[in-house]
Amino acid sequence: MTPTTYKESGVDLELYEQSMARLPKLMQRTFSPRVLRNDGGFAGLFQLDFSSTLFARNYREPVLISGTDGVGTKLKVAQLLGRHDTVGIDLVAMCVNDILCCGAEPLFFLDYVAMSRDNPPLLEQIVEGISQGCVRGDCSLLGGETAIMPDLYQGDDYDLAGFCVGVAEKRNLISGKHIAPDDVVIGIQSSGFHSNGFSLVRKVVFDKARLAIDQVIDELGMPVGEALMTPTLIYATMVRQVLGHYKVKNVVHGIGHITGGGLLENTERILPAGVDLVFDRGSWDIPPVFSWLQQLGQIDNDEMTQVFNMGIGLTFIVNPYYAKTIGEIATGLGLKNWVIGKAVSGSGKSRWK
Numbered sequence: 001m002t003p004t005t006y007k008e009s010g011v012d013l014e015l016y017e018q019s020m021a022r023l024p025k026l027m028q029r030t031f032s033p034r035v036l037r038n039d040g041g042f043a044g045l046f047q048l049d050f051s052s053t054l055f056a057r058n059y060r061e062p063v064l065i066s067g068t069d070g071v072g073t074k075l076k077v078a079q080l081l082g083r084h085d086t087v088g089i090d091l092v093a094m095c096v097n098d099i100l101c102c103g104a105e106p107l108f109f110l111d112y113v114a115m116s117r118d119n120p121p122l123l124e125q126i127v128e129g130i131s132q133g134c135v136r137g138d139c140s141l142l143g144g145e146t147a148i149m150p151d152l153y154q155g156d157d158y159d160l161a162g163f164c165v166g167v168a169e170k171r172n173l174i175s176g177k178h179i180a181p182d183d184v185v186i187g188i189q190s191s192g193f194h195s196n197g198f199s200l201v202r203k204v205v206f207d208k209a210r211l212a213i214d215q216v217i218d219e220l221g222m223p224v225g226e227a228l229m230t231p232t233l234i235y236a237t238m239v240r241q242v243l244g245h246y247k248v249k250n251v252v253h254g255i256g257h258i259t260g261g262g263l264l265e266n267t268e269r270i271l272p273a274g275v276d277l278v279f280d281r282g283s284w285d286i287p288p289v290f291s292w293l294q295q296l297g298q299i300d301n302d303e304m305t306q307v308f309n310m311g312i313g314l315t316f317i318v319n320p321y322y323a324k325t326i327g328e329i330a331t332g333l334g335l336k337n338w339v340i341g342k343a344v345s346g347s348g349k350s351r352w353k
Contacts (some may be wrong), residue, residue, distance in 0.1 A: 001161030003135050003201055003267035009150070009276060010117060010148070010150030010151075011115075011118070011148045011150070011234075011338070012117075012118050015118035015120065016118050016333055018118075018120045019118055019119070019123045019124075019146065020118040020146070020329075022120055022123065022124040022127075023124070023127050026124075026127050026130075026141070027131065027140075027141045027142075027143075029135065030109075030130060030131055030134040030135055030139070030140045031140050031237065032140050033050070033055065034046055034047050034048070034050070034094075034107070034140075035108075035140050035142065039333065040059045041188065042191075042195060043143065044108065044110070044143035045101055045142075045144030046107060046108050046140065046142060047092075048062060048107075048167065049285075051108060052285040053227065055066060055111065055265075059167070059169060060169060060171075061169060061170035061171065062167050062168070062169065062170070062172075062210055063167065063169070063170050063173060063206040063241070064101045064165055064166070064167055065102045065104040065117075065122050065165070065166045065167065065168060065190070066099065066164065066165045066166070067095045067096075067098035067099045067163060067164055068162065068163035068164075069091070069094035069095050069098065069161070069162065069163075070091065070094070070159070070160055070161045070162070071087050071090045071091050071094070071160050071195050072195055072196070072198055073080070073198040073199050073202060074087060074090060074193075074195050074198045074228075074229075075087060075158070075159065075160065076198070076202060077198065077201075077202065077213075077228045077229055078140045078229065079156065079157070080206075080213040080225070081213050081225040081229060083225070083229065084122060084125040084126050084129070084144055085125045085126075085128050085129045085132075085159060086129050086133065086229055086231045087126065087129055088111075088126050088127060088128065088129025088130030088133055089129045089130075089132055089136065089231040089232065089234070090129075090131040090133075090162070090194070090195040090231055091111065091129070091130060091133065091134070091136055091160050091161075091195075092109055092130060092133025092137050092139075092162065092234065093133060093136075093137070093194070093195070093231070093232035093233065093234045094194075094195055094259070095109065095162050095163055095164040096137040096139065096164050096166075096234055096236055097164075097232075097234065097235055097257040097313075097314065098107070098132075098133075098257050099164060099258050099259060100166075100235055100236060100239045100255060100257070100314075101255040101256060101270070101348070102166075102168060102173055102174055102175070102255075103168045103173055103174035103239075103252070103255070104167060104168045105138075105163075105166050105167055105168065105173055105240070105287075106138055106164055106165075106166045106236055107135050107139055107140070107166050107167055108139055108140045108141070108142040108163050108164065108165055109130070109133075109134050109139050109140070109142065109162060109163070109164040109165075110141075110144050110162060110163055110164075111140055111141070111144035111145075111160065111161070111162040112144060112145045112147070112159055112160070112161040112162065113126055113127070113144065113145070113146045113147070113158060113159075114146075114147045114149055114152070114153060114159045114160075114224055115146065115147070115148050115149070115153060115157075115158040115186065116148070116149065116153035116154055116155060116156070116158070117148060117150055117154065117247070119185055120324050122156065122158070125254075127141075127159070130144075130162070133231075133234060136234040136236065136237075136338045137147075137164070137234045137235075138237070138238045139164055139166075140237045140241065142194075144162075145183060147291075152199050160318070164325055172250065173244075173252060173272065174252055174253070174254060174255055175254075176248075176253065176270030176271060176272065177272055178206060178250070178253040178254075178304075178316070179253045179254045179270070179271060179275050179343055180275065180343060181246045181275060181343050181344050181345050182319075182320060182342070182343060182344075183253055183254075183318060183319060183320065183342070183343040184317070184318060184319075184320045184323050184325060184338065184339050184341070184342050184343070185267070185277060185283050185315050185316070185317050185339065185340050185341035185342065186315065186316040186323055186326055186329055186330075186337055186338070186339055186340070187263075187283075187311075187312040187314075187315050187337060187338050187339075187340040187341075188235065188238065188312065188313055188314040188315070188335050188336075188337050189220055189233070189284075189311060189312070189313060189317070189335055189336040189337065190232075190233060190258070190287070190309045190311055190312060190313030190315070191230050191231065191232065191233045192227070192228075192287060192289050193230070193289065193308060193309075194230065194231040194232040194233070194259070194309055194313060195232050196259045196260040196307070196308065196309065197260065197307040197308045198228075200297075200299075200307055201293060203297075204293060204296055204297030204299070205224060205228070205293070205296065208296075208297060209297070211224050212224065213225045219288060219292055220288055220289060220292055227289050231306040233313050233314075233335075235313065235314045236318045237333060238314070238329070238330060238333055238335060239255070240331070241329050242316065242326055242329055245325070245329065246322070251318055251321075251322045252282050252316055252317070252318055252326075253317050253318060253319070254267075254270045254271075254315075254316075254317035255270075255314065255315065255316055255317070256269075256270060256314065256315040256317070257262075257310065257313075257314055258309040258312050258313055258314065258315065260307070261306065262305045262306045262307065262308060262309065262310065263279060263305065263309070263310065263315070263350070264279070264305070264306075264350040264351065264352075265350070266309060266315075267307070267315055267341075267350045268316070268348070268349060268350035270317075271349070271350065272348065273290050273346045273347065273348045274345060274346065274347070274348070275343050275344070275345065275346055275348065275349065276343070276344050276345070276346025276348070276349045276350065276351060277317070277341050277342070277343055277344075277349075277350040277351070278341055278342055278343075278344055278352070278353050279340055279341035279351070279352055279353060280340060280341060280352075281352055281353070283338050283339065283340045284311060284312060284336075284338040284340050285311065285336065285338075285339075286311045290304065290310055290311065292306060293318075314338065315340075317343065323339060327339075
């Protein structure tokens with residue numbers, strides 16, 4: 001009998017080593033001074049504070065804040081387009097934007113890539129996006145795992161997951177419990193679909209309308225692939241600047257990351273029992289990509305607002321006195337923003353005006 005090898009089962013260790021050799025430079029570009037190098041070790045090391053007086057954080061009651069997520073079936077669109085250097089940005093964004101809602105400073109990120117076979121160029125594209133996402137999210141890509149599983153994935157199929165860890169002072173945690181009547185909701189623009197609702201997007205675009213990935217959409221002035229693959233915005237700089245502007249006063253009472261479930265569900269989850277949020281549907285500009293999809297698939301308004309962010313990627317719930325300044329900070333970062341709602345006495349619900 002011929003000896004059986006790992007390579008024969010679908011895992012090529014030599015090719016795997018080639019893949020791994022491409023990744024250190026993509027990780028190291030994200031390192032902050034708090035990363036402790038542990039090349040070749042089994043875990044990534046990150047010190048929470050500095051010993052130097054110049055950079056010390058001097059935490060009193062530091063709380064670690066973590067989040068995990070994936071990219072979902074947007075990966076199918078990446079496969080059709082043959083471009084994989086942006087889905088990593090989406091992966092980081094979905095995790096980092098979540099922990100920002102608690103007022104966290106992102107610290108580090110780890111990824112998990114599952115593939116059917118070793119493919120060094122493909123893996124490099126994916127991790128290039130993750131690295132870029134970490135730069136935008138102000139966190140270090142500390143490590144990860146690449147799993148080759150030929151019996152679970154076929155061809156060039158792959159899946160992504162990740163998680164990030166951040167920190168905040170306990171006294172500065174943002175939970176929503178301080179949201180009060182007369183607070184206003186500031187909506188910060190999204191870049192499009194972000195990374196939610198792609199099962200519906202693909203059903204409409206490819207199954208029902210039968211559009212090609214490179215077909216130009218006249219009303220958008222771009223091909224289908226470009227419209228669908230726009231990366232998720234990462235709001236780390238925005239949140240850092242807002243919270244840094246008000247170091248003494250806790251003027252931000254709530255932050256909502258608008259993902260699956262839409263505006264109502266993702267703001268309602270942080271409301272105290274005696275407060276409602278009332279939103280004005282016409283108070284912000286809905287990006288044309290949503291109107292295009294809705295018309296293409298004859299999708300009801302309620303379905304659209306429940307599945308998609310509809311142009312609002314993040315919300316700040318604040319005392320109205322500070323709304324103008326926060327809006328100016330967003331504008332200074334090139335982010336469109338609007339006052340889209342108001343807090344009133346109620347029973348802990350988000351609803352339309």
